[in-house]
Amino acid sequence: MTALRALPLAAGFDPREIKAQFPVFSRHPGLVYLDTAASAQKPDVVIEGIAEFYRSEYANVHRGAYHLSMRATERFEQARETVRRFLNAAATEEIIFVRGATEAINLVANSWGMGLQPGDEILITGLEHHANIVPWQMLRDRLGIRLELVPVTDEGGLDMAAFAQRLTPRTRLVACTHVANVTGHVTPVAEIVRLAHAAGALVLLDGCQAAPRLAVDVRALDCDFYVFSGHKCYGPTGIGVLYGRQALLAAMPPWQGGGDMIRTVTHAQTSYQDAPFRFEAGTPDIAGAVGLDIALCFMMELGLPVIEAHEQELTDYALAALSRTRGVRLSPGGGCQLGAISFTVDVIHPHDLATIFDQLKIALRAGQHCAQPLMERLGVTATARLSFGVYNTAEDVDALISAIARAQKLFGV
């Protein structure tokens, strides 16, 4: 095997020191976790912070006049402010807590989307996760709108010429991933937003893979909606975020009815709260929001540009190492990849690879990654995908490369 060098550390950033803050690695010595794109492991501050919140500050929010409820409400609303800062949104009213990115997209489809007319068009891309495909298909089938597709090039990027062509005066929304979950391809979001707005369409960006690994600035992006999941950002499961421009949210109807989202209710009629509360019916995931707050602060303290540099370094290192490994075929990443890489190994099915890797304490995902249309476009039934988090090191990549050789030996190839 080729000798692999240790990487120089990004300035002031030591993944080994960071790894020590994630208890999963002491509970599972030797674990090589390369599946952060599916879900990130949790640092002690998040785990302990949630437990401490339940121990000492917990009650329902926006209701009680008593001290604990007011304190819980403060923590919940402070989390909203942290998310605002994380996304550089203009106001906390633009931050809606949801279960995750999937629910965020469904909210937009079921609220904003209900204002669409038959013949209106929504444009998605061939890189999307099922969560940014299926809600729009459901809306299409309900309303008789059209769903158009920006194809993926052979190089794994978006066909921007086709994108420009598919934008029509009827295009009402472009729903596009910021960083593709299968390949880590970073899409040209600035150009996408510029072209879409010029055509009079809104833009929803799926930030699930971007938010954990690069500085997101919704005002600089100039997007209309931005969604991400907390659990991929080192926060708990069950909490996610929909960012929406204030003017848009103000005009959107509620999508779920219940407590907390109303102003007055009689048996005849109900008047609704303004955003964000209008979109948060029922008791929210209060501890989830608190955990997300802590996780985002954890990331911002490390520094998003530093995290991005670290992940870019690892991604480039892994791409180089994999491309010189015999029998490995990289899924095309459009020439610009961050945090995730898909690949196959000749003769050995990804599912077999994942089982072999698992025996060697390497956790990574094999399969279709909730992106069956992209798999078909890439001409594969499944891939193995490695993805990075703040705790990964070049040694993790080296372990993977050794494991591939081990699998090839087992299979006699």
Added chain:
Amino acid sequence: MDLRELYQDIILDHGRHPRHFHALPTPSHFAHGHNPLCGDKVTVYLNLKDGIVTDASFEGAGCAISVASASLMTDIVKGKPLEDARMLFANFHASVTGGSPPNLPETLAEDAERLHPLTGVKSYPARVKCATLAWHTFEAALREGQHVGGG
């Protein structure tokens, strides 16, 4: 568990060089099976006459376990009474999922033994579906043209 127990030579051999790996031109029964989790796909073709599986074959793409399982299955059920094939599946299913196996007649002991290398998946719950996909598709084919799985 050692990887060699899961990936025994017989599995690697059938995985890389599957037997009966083709379509039947005029099958009396066939079905498509799909494991949406990993993308494994298999089509099982059967010819049935007077309660005997006179021919069996398959096509598809998948991991070594699922391909080897389909290969061994077609090899074993070919020429067998349907009832024997079903009993072998029940026995195999029980041995990978921990259920209670039926009493196998002595005449099927050798076939059950051939399937034994695949029972290594019981230590890998995520892989049990790989080993049973072909068999479930076989059963679906008997119900005619049904599609196993979803996604």
